[in-house]
Amino acid sequence: MSILHHVGVLALQGDYAEHIDMLESNGANVSEIRLPDQLDEVDGLIIPGGESTTIVQLIDIYNFRSKLVDMASKGFPIWGTCAGMIVMANELTDKRPSPLQLMDIKVSRNAFGRQIDSFEENIIFSGVEGEIPAVFIRAPIVIDTSADVEILSVEEHLSKPVAVKQGNLLATSFHPELTNDSRIHKYFLSMLGK
């Protein structure tokens, strides 16, 4: 890897440690982000899986909201996995939580059902060769997007997008950080520092 990227992982709640391990094993320099000022030091941010109501609440308590909205609009790369996708959405089918409205996507939470319906499936991801092992845990799904949003992957059973990209912003319903396959992390790193 030619450039050493400095990536932040939002460490308010969720599986941030798994993302950090994956990024570090791909040669990135990583920082845990717990306060907004720490965002100034990094080239991109991952919003991990976790509980979206908890993460959004802590985002607001610690005043991340306006800063993240501003940075996202200025081209700062952000990738949300699962809860992270919910946080980045423009609109949810639920009343709660109140998302950051970074991407033109409408998201349905727990779209596949409760934990007993959580599953693993291999998916196709545009821009990455071959199949990708995807882990869906009480996962959300994208039910609508604007024309500016690229759909990178569609889940077979619900025929709805599970990976979307809008410029500098990436969101996935599933958890590449829970597998040994780092191709989506490499994909995100390629969005940094262009």
Add this chain to the structure above:
Amino acid sequence: MALKSGSKNNNTGKSEKGTWKVKVGLAQMLKGGVIMDVVNAEQAKIAEDAGACSVMALERVPSDIRKDGGVARMSDPSMIAAIIDVVTIPVMAKARIGHLVEAQILESMGVDYIDESEVLTPADENNHINKHDFKVPFVCGCRDLGEALRRIGEGAAFIRTKGEAGTGNVVEAVRHARAVLGEVKRIQTMDATELMALARDLKAPYELIKDIHDTGKLPVVNFSAGGIATPADAALMMQIGVEGVFVGSGIFKSQNPSKMAKSIVKATTHYNDPEMLVEISKGLGSSMPGLDVRTMPEDQKLAQRGW
């Protein structure tokens, strides 16, 4: 929607539910969070609004179970269903140790995680539930690494080191978390030749000990449970090395449950930042009344249930 060519899946469409990865995965999503005991829908709502990453539905919090005595069983399914209805975060519920039918009932009603818990009165003093038989994941308690690995061997996808539930006294939680995590560190430094003898001494599956030797960590997520009554208690357990906390009586037996809940959530995030913890700990009112574990008769210690 702009469908990028090649994004549609043309794979075999095979998906598999209830795998080990999705069972462990939900616990991974709870990391850095607080799981709160609630006894009704109203409390569940307060917990969710305070930032709980999950709620544990039970009929009585441990301090009341301790006070009331008698046999403590799985909660009424209608009460659990009412909680499932009002929150969007995962809902857990407790089954008695070894009570596989209570577990079947909880799985059927869509509970997201089952706690095979020593807080309830054990139904089988010899055997825990064979958790591999279920699609729903289980969390179990432990006091040392051997107990943790026996539970994982039976299929537990999530471990909580036992404190002494319902006491508001963190001392047992500290003791057992240090026992488990200290043993994990020790295994890392051991020679591979010594692992089978260790498996014999710990009465634990060799494969799991080998796994810890190779990876340097437990194969599942480990939270602390029992005796946590303040934000500082939660931060203490996180600094010791657990990955999140269960708080039972500590919230709804405190003077201001909503405020206490929010503060414990914040302390679990900023556990390593004393300046933040000062602000978080201010003006919470009184915590739950505590019990001295040393003066407690042995037969009243819940953590000793299970083996």
